[in-house]
Amino acid sequence: xxxxxxxxxxxxxxxxxxxxxxxxxxxxxxxxxxxxxxxxxxxxxxxxxxxxxxxxxxxxxxxxxxxxxxxxxxxxxxxxxxxxxxxxxxxxxxxxxxxxxxxxxxxxxxxxxxxxxxxxxxxxxxxxxxxxxxxxxxxxxxxxxxxxxxxxxxxxxxxxxxxxxxxxxxxxxxxxxxx
Numbered sequence: 438x439x440x441x442x443x444x445x446x447x448x449x450x451x452x453x454x455x456x457x458x459x460x461x462x463x464x465x466x467x468x469x470x471x472x473x474x475x476x477x478x479x480x481x482x483x484x485x486x487x488x489x490x491x492x493x494x495x496x497x498x499x500x501x502x503x504x505x506x507x508x509x510x511x512x513x514x515x516x517x518x519x520x521x522x523x524x525x526x527x528x529x530x531x532x533x534x535x536x537x538x539x540x541x542x543x544x545x546x547x548x549x550x551x552x553x554x555x556x557x558x559x560x561x562x563x564x565x566x567x568x569x570x571x572x573x574x575x576x577x578x579x580x581x582x583x584x585x586x587x588x589x590x591x592x593x594x595x596x597x598x599x600x601x602x603x604x605x606x607x608x609x610x611x612x613x614x615x616x
Contacts, residue, residue, distance in 0.1 A: 442479065449477075452496075469530065482523055489530035489548070497537040500526055504542070529564070531579075549579040 442462060449455045452475040460468055464483045469490035480486065480500035488494075503523035510519040524543035528534070532546055535554035546552070546562045553569030553576065562568050567577035596602045 466525070485523060485525045485542075486528070487525065488528045489532065491531045492528055492534075493532075494534045495536040495538075495554070498534050499537075499539045501539060502526060502542050551577075551579060551582060 442458075442464060449458065452473065455477065456472060456474045459465065459474055459479075460472065464479060466484050466487040468488045469492065471491045472488055473493045475494060475496045476498050477496075478499075480502060482502040483500075485502040486500050502525065503521065505521070507519040507521050510517075522542075526540055526542065527545045529546055529548040529550065531548055532550045532552075534540070534546075534552045535556070537554055538552050538556050538558065540546070540552075540558040544558055544561055546558070547564035547566070549565045550562050551567040552558060552562070552573065553567065555571070556569050556573040557571040558568065559572040562573070563575070565579045566575050567579060567582055568574060569576045592608070594601050594605055594608075596605055
């Protein structure tokens with residue numbers, strides 16, 4: 438069943454359908470309300486991942502709930518059997534995880550958190566923060582981001598028609614020419 442679920446996730450084009458499938462099949466330890474999961478690849482050991490309410494996971498995010506160094510160590514001359522090491526990942530409420538983020542095992546992500554695209558999360562993320570980088574470090578405050586986003590909200594356009602796409606490009610060109 439595990440392999441069929443992974444195959445279905447990879448082949449399903451719609452992120453909304455993938456999310457609904459994950460929820461219906463109880464793939465993760467827990468999933469709160471208003472959950473959106475865009476990646477096509479289900480992590481190994483998904484039952485070690487818990488998501489709170491209002492969580493969005495962008496494309497290309499990798500959840501690593503284990504390491505496999507035991508495979509290397511057990512082939513060496515230590516006269517010791519190293520066990521498989523795995524640990525949970527907990528994601529709180531009101532969290533956005535940007536594209537191509539990697540989250541390592543034994544990490545707790547707090548509430549009201551933004552993780553910048555491309556970050557590598559190696560340790561816990563405190564409530565009300567924005568983190569980014571490799572390794573991810575605090576780069577801002579959640580509420581400051583909300584205030585700045587409100588300022589530009591009226592200028593944002595969803596590209597649902599060719600006309601709106603053209604407007605987005607025109608605005609982009611104007612902005613870049615000004616700098």
